[in-house]
Amino acid sequence: MTSEAIPLSGSRAGKTHRMSAAQVIIGSAVLLAVAIVASLSLGPTGITLSSLPRALSAAISGTTDATIAREQLVLLDIRLPRTLLGIFVGASLAIAGAIMQGLFRNPLADPGLVGVSSGAALFAVATIVLGNGIAAPILAPLGIYALPVAAFFGGMVTTLILVTIAGRHGQLMIGTLLLAGIALGALSGALTGLLAYASDDRQLRDLTFWSMGSLGGANWPKILAVLPFGILIALLTPLLIRGLNGFLLGEAEAFHLGINVERTKRIAIVATAASVGAAVAMAGVIGFIGIVVPHIIRLLAGPDHRVVLPGSALFGAALLLFADIIARLIVRPAELPIGIVMAAIGTPVFLHLVMKRGIGGSE
């Protein structure tokens, strides 16, 4: 499609002071690269920048270098899976936020805020608590995929209920959406609490982790479990770019511009549920990233989804890695739940958004 190559932002001179799409994408990519290096080297066991390449190549090739055996082990078993999971979770949550905001035409729509994350968490918790009991016949055949698949359905069910409730009159009503989302989130939270009663000690510790979010449990099987979801999201997201751009003008206008509105909505719902479900299944509920990241990209480069979606993925991954680095360094040797760090970063940005735009989203 040649039209993809049209410059995305307004020119440098004029009323819209924006960076170009290339600047934002490259800037985010550089930031992510820095975050990856920092995430691999920082932690209770410091790995110096000079030994990082050596330890990395040794870890990947499987050879053993006696002088850096410890670094190699830390890198392979802890840092690499943790960093990869951070990239996946950050990118997924940011993309899910961007898609939801495009779908609902409101910058305040966020999977965490409208209960999609809570719905995914509820299903994930139910999988843990009931996985060995009554739900075993359904869940056992899924193996390592049981958790992300369950969370995916939790996110999907919540999103479908939201779209049904808020879209009754042909157009998605944002006030209804937010209220219904808060109600669904509260219900999911309550049911999650109910499950806590039915859980044993070890499960209870897991549940705390769900509500706060953490990358601490990252390991290679988890990376393997989210891989299909990563591929699905990467395949679906590009299909949404033109549709979400059309949605910015309105649903009827998107149709007039040749967009299959219902198909776009369905893809958006599946992509959101897959992103949120897999992210929540692996790292618990991490709020705000879905609001903050797309908001910053839009401020920098404008609302065109050709830059908002890939930019959010890169920037979201970088932001989550930095938040995780803070989470694991600030109270060494203990670890802070990453949800707390994200809330500290996200709350001011969110409040700024609310004050600037009001709940309706239009200025």
Place this chain on the structure above:
Amino acid sequence: MLTAHAAAFQINGKTLVSDIDMAIPPGKLVALVGPNGAGKSTLLKLLSGEIKPTSGAITLDGRALSSFTALDLSRRRAVVPQSTALSFPFSVREVVLLGATVPGFAEPPEHIERMALDCLRTVGLLALEHRLFTNLSGGERQRVHIARALLQLAMAKRAENEPGILLLDEPTASLDLAHQGVVLEEALEQARKGLAVMAILHDLNLAAVFADELVLLSAGRITARGTPAEVLKDDVLSRAYGCEVRTNRTPSEGVPFILPHYIRAR
């Protein structure tokens, strides 16, 4: 040609429009007029393919409109909405470009860029190219949407025998006298270039000056159709609008014009 055959639309047991037989011929500017609640917007939605008739049919070149994909339709017809609020800050130029990039028309980017500026010039908004759409006045927003629709029709590849269709929902609603003229002049110009143009107009005087054909809708039915001189008659209008209407003619050109009767009571 875009044609309605005995089209009707009902919702929740209420008939919004019925017995609609009309066509929008290429090269003509058709004005859809009528009182509030007559079903003008519903008819426009039927003709755009946004909603399907509950009975009868809407066809494009003899084929049911519902059998076209959204993308195929977007190559043939563009719609200018009454007003839209944007929640995200697009610049004026970016909104116009959406007319070509959302359907994904495969034209060279430089060509699309150039045409977008041409379309902005056409509606007199070239100077506002970089302004944020969200900061514009209602009238300016409407003209941006017109430029977007013009770009859509200009960039879509169509065969010689497939003229474009432009549907405008009250394009002059929030415009001042001068800009009402600019916009309808342009609509007429587009018709003369071969497009089939239909505009919902509230102002009968504007319809009298610019339209080739008037379609008068009243209580969901077409009650009169023809040239301005044929439709703009005292009895026809009085019945349709439910108030006494007297038409006059401008002394030099003989164009019908209407002053509502209540002015005389003062």
